[in-house]
Amino acid sequence: xxxxxxLLALLxxxxxxxxxxxLQQAIFAAHGFVSAVALPPxxxxxxxxxxxxxxxxxxxxxxxxxGFAVRVTGPAWSGGSLFLGLETGGAWPGLRxxxxxxxGPPLFPCFEGFHLGCVEAEPGSRAAVAVPAMERRFTSLDxxxxxxxxxxxxxxxxxxxxxxxxxxxxxRGRRSA
Numbered sequence: 821x822x823x824x825x826x827l828l829a830l831l832x833x834x835x836x837x838x839x840x841x842x843l844q845q846a847i848f849a850a851h852g853f854v855s856a857v858a859l860p861p862x863x864x865x866x867x868x869x870x871x872x873x874x875x876x877x878x879x880x881x882x883x884x885x886x887g888f889a890v891r892v893t894g895p896a897w898s899g900g901s902l903f904l905g906l907e908t909g910g911a912w913p914g915l916r917x918x919x920x921x922x923x924g925p926p927l928f929p930c931f932e933g934f935h936l937g938c939v940e941a942e943p944g945s946r947a948a949v950a951v952p953a954m955e956r957r958f959t960s961l962d963x964x965x966x967x968x969x970x971x972x973x974x975x976x977x978x979x980x981x982x983x984x985x986x987x988x989x990x991x992r993g994r995r996s997a
Contacts, residue, residue, distance in 0.1 A: 884994060899928070
């Protein structure tokens with residue numbers, strides 16, 4: 821039996837996505853953590869209820885400041901998952917705080933950064949997971965609704981996961997009045 825999760829996420833431009841994807845592959849190659857490559861490069865904003873619509877609202881980022889820029893800050897652990905931290909210029913907190921969405925059952929933590937997995941890493945060995953410095957800055961993101969299906973009865977969800985992008989739109993900041 822499969823369990824489905826709905827995730828509101830941020831997706832980066834193709835060149836950034838390729839770099840983060842290569843980083844995920846390098847972590848998998850070095851440590852064998854399947855959770856590092858179980859999902860594409862995405863920034864989890866919040867898990868939504870299962871009955872949430874599969875289409876984004878017309879203006880998905882009404883609380884996002886105009887002219888935001890995204891900067892990579894470095895690796896960070898949150899709730900047992902490794903992330904490549906970001907400073908999103910208010911885009912992530914703007915979406916996270918949008919009152920049009922409510923929280924649903926989470927599969928992993930949401931954090932302002934690319935989810936790199938590594939949930940199999942024992943707490944004492946997390947420092948050994950090296951993430952090379954990535955000096956990157958970019959000014960565009962897409963907001964997406966992602967469906968993630970995992971086995972209902974397994975704690976190691978990353979070993980058998982299916983995902984699909986249900987809707988995706990460019991994230992635009994609010995306009996000045």
